[in-house]
Amino acid sequence: MNRPQRGLRSLSFSGILVLSLALQGCGLVLDAVQYIKPVAADELDGICGRGRLQVGMAFEPFRPFVFPAIFTSEGPRVTGLDVELVREITAALSERCGRPITPVLHLVHFRDLFIGMSEGKLDLFVSAVSINIPSPAEAGLAFSIPYFYDGGLALIVKRPEVAARIAQFLRDNQGNPNTQALKKAALAGMGLAVHEGRSPHLYAKANLQDVRLLLCDSFPAAFESQDPGIDAILGKQPIMEFMATRVHQDWQPIRMDDGKPFLLTREHYAVVMAEESYRLRWFVNEVLFQLETSGRLADMRHRWLKEDYVYARRAATEGLPFAAEKMGEQSDQGRCRWAQPS
Numbered sequence: 001m002n003r004p005q006r007g008l009r010s011l012s013f014s015g016i017l018v019l020s021l022a023l024q025g026c027g028l029v030l031d032a033v034q035y036i037k038p039v040a041a042d043e044l045d046g047i048c049g050r051g052r053l054q055v056g057m058a059f060e061p062f063r064p065f066v067f068p069a070i071f072t073s074e075g076p077r078v079t080g081l082d083v084e085l086v087r088e089i090t091a092a093l094s095e096r097c098g099r100p101i102t103p104v105l106h107l108v109h110f111r112d113l114f115i116g117m118s119e120g121k122l123d124l125f126v127s128a129v130s131i132n133i134p135s136p137a138e139a140g141l142a143f144s145i146p147y148f149y150d151g152g153l154a155l156i157v158k159r160p161e162v163a164a165r166i167a168q169f170l171r172d173n174q175g176n177p178n179t180q181a182l183k184k185a186a187l188a189g190m191g192l193a194v195h196e197g198r199s200p201h202l203y204a205k206a207n208l209q210d211v212r213l214l215l216c217d218s219f220p221a222a223f224e225s226q227d228p229g230i231d232a233i234l235g236k237q238p239i240m241e242f243m244a245t246r247v248h249q250d251w252q253p254i255r256m257d258d259g260k261p262f263l264l265t266r267e268h269y270a271v272v273m274a275e276e277s278y279r280l281r282w283f284v285n286e287v288l289f290q291l292e293t294s295g296r297l298a299d300m301r302h303r304w305l306k307e308d309y310v311y312a313r314r315a316a317t318e319g320l321p322f323a324a325e326k327m328g329e330q331s332d333q334g335r336c337r338w339a340q341p342s
Contacts (some may be wrong), residue, residue, distance in 0.1 A: 011180075040308045044279045047123060048097035055086050056117065056125030057322075058110040059115075060195075060218040060333065064242050064304040065128040065148075065269075067311045069107065069322070077319030078107065079311060082126045085147060085271075086320065088296075089124075092287045105322035106326050109217075111197050117141060117274055124280070127238060130267040133199040134206075142277070143270040144284045147297060151267035152236035153203055155254040156244050162231045166262070183264060187211050191229040193222040193336060202238055203265060217334020223248055225336040237261055238305060299313040 034258040044126045047053055057078070061068040066080045086103050092102040106116065114137045116122045130151065131143040161263050169186040176182045190211040194201040196215040204213055213228055222233045222245070232254070233240065241261070254262040273282050291297040 009106070011322065022033075042279055043123065043277050044093075044096070045105050047093060047280075048099065048100065051097075051099060051101060051102045053086075053090055053093060053101055053269055054106065054121060054123045056106050056108065056113040056122040056127075057082065057086075058113065058127035059107040060341070062128045062222065063067050063083045063247070063311070065239065067315065070249045070312050070319075072313045072316045072319075073323050076115040076314040078321035078322055079315035080106065081148075081300060082128065083320050084300055084304070084318075085126060087318075088237070088291060089271075089284060089287050092290075096283070103320060105320050107322045108197075111137075113272075114138070114141070117272065120274075123277070124271050124273045124284070126271045128239065128269050129272050130199040130236075131270045132266070132268055133197075135202055135203050136273075136294050137197070140275050140302070141272055142275045142281060143272060144281060146268035146270050147240075147286050148292075149290050150238065151269055152237040153200055153234060153264040153267065153298040154203055154239045154240060154263050155187075155232045155234055157232045157254060158251050159231070160252075163252060163254055167257070170256070171268050174188040180264070182208075184208060187232075191227075191325060192232055192234045193225060193230050195219045195222065195232050198236075199238065199267060204234055213339040214336050219243075224333070227336065234264075234269065237263060242305065255298065261289065 008200065058066055059069075060066075062080075065082045069076050069078045071077075086105070089101045090101050106122065108116065111129060113125045113127065117125060118140060120185060120206055128148070128151070129143075131146065155166075157166075166170070166186045170182065172186070173182055184207065189212075190213060191202060191212045192208070192217055194204055195216040195218060201213070201215065204211065212229065214225065214227060215223070216225065219235060219239065222230075222235075233251075235255075241253055244253050256262055271288075272286070273281050288297070291300075313335075
């Protein structure tokens, strides 16, 4: 009695095999095979095994988070708040792994950080990245808890008459309870320079339909543009505040009558990782929480945003090295061009 049953099972298996071969051209067998996924390896164990943390960072300077790279007797170095944060994360990884972990910095243009992450070349990247500005480029990525809470989008201007025009518009309409709508209306018709692809550009594209956008390849390119149509630069408030007070002192931040910054939205900056890097995200969150609760993170923020210092000296003594094969190509901060009307 068992022999016919074995024959049926054999026949059934043969039938499935023949059917599978017949359907290969349709792609159905391929889909069935892809449905069974291997278990992902522990990314923390992978970092410990390699002894290296692959870190992406924007080559475009976002002072004081990422300063321009400098050359030292020991090679090129980069420094800033985000660089010190990488050092802290790496030190914690070294303790967790029981062996020294070396941060390997890849300085590339900001837009290429997303590509490097999607291709699996980076474990994480950090460059004053906002976690609350929606962007299609962030699909498949995830963020740590914030390490900087006081960011925002604000304006700086070079011509006093532009600042006076905005201030007068706000005074004339101070009875309007919708402060945010009032701020947007004050910018109508203005030419705003933004770093293409970063949060100021994404915000303006979604919320400021009545302005003209000058898209720049980098934040420094916006300062260097000689186009007379620029009325203001829309950017990340702590970065622009630093630039206006320490680097480009002929520019001034726009402020409200009470002295507070003219903010269009609030931003929080975080470390970026792959969406499936659950263990690494938990680890980075633990590191950031410990830095915050111990007061160390507040000291770091004060050290880079408030203290007086020469960044080149800090880069020489505490900066991190990075690969410099494409220094000539990366040093070009790019150009600006007017956005086409949508």
